[in-house]
Amino acid sequence: MEEKVLIFGHKNPDTDSICSSIIMQDLENKLGRNAKAVRIGKINKETKYVLDYLKLEEIPYVEKIEDGKEVILVDHNESTQSIENIENLKILKVIDHHTMNFKAPYQLYYRTEPVRMYCNSTI
Ligand SMILES: [Mn+2]
Secondary structure: OOEEEEOOOOOOOOOOOOOHHHHHHHHHOOOOEEEEEOOOOOOOOHHHHHHHHHHOOOOEOOOOOOOOOOEEOOOOOOOOOOOOOOHOOEEEEEEOOOOOOOOOOOEEEEEEEEOOOOOOOOO
């Protein structure tokens, strides 16, 4: 079997980073790709509550990812919000809803939609 593609959201992950990683793992697995959701930071209280409520396991924490590894980014696209050696990883896809500040010297799948929750908003 091919090596696992790692899927992860931004540093200091919030609920949408963790949940979109889990959902993307499910989608990629259903599409036939050996992919695994991981996180690059500690799970916060809100996310823990959501995972417990939904009876979902915490996704594993990774401190480092080997250079050259294939990855999928969710909920972020800026290198400053990603894992330290992001420039040395092979990004296959980006699925995000933030302002774009992304450049890659190769083709990849990039999907962004301006979706958000309006908390404390009058809109
Ligand atoms: Mn987020």
